[in-house]
Amino acid sequence: MEKLRVYLDTNTLMDFFMNQAKALKKKKRVKTLSKLRFFIENSDKLEFITSVITKAEIIRELVSAYV
Numbered sequence: 001m002e003k004l005r006v007y008l009d010t011n012t013l014m015d016f017f018m019n020q021a022k023a024l025k026k027k028k029r030v031k032t033l034s035k036l037r038f039f040i041e042n043s044d045k046l047e048f049i050t051s052v053i054t055k056a057e058i059i060r061e062l063v064s065a066y067v
Contacts, residue, residue, distance in 0.1 A: 003047040006039070010057045013050070017062060 016036060023030040032040075039046065 001045075003045060005047045005049055008048055008050045008054070010054050010061075013054070013058050014061060017058070 012035065015033060019033060020030055039048070
């Protein structure tokens with residue numbers, strides 16, 4: 001069976017990184033978002049893709065906001 005291709009946009013990825021950063025800053029355990037939990041549970045059925053532009057946006061946001 002062919003995997004379903006799921007496009008991860010900037011907002012989806014930034015939610016993950018923001019959640020991680022907040023948890024680390026407060027020295028708390030990372031809370032797994034429901035959409036991330038869904039992706040992990042179904043990773044055998046899903047293929048995740050994103051664009052170079054999205055990757056660049058994520059890097060730019062992380063560098064400018066957290067450095």
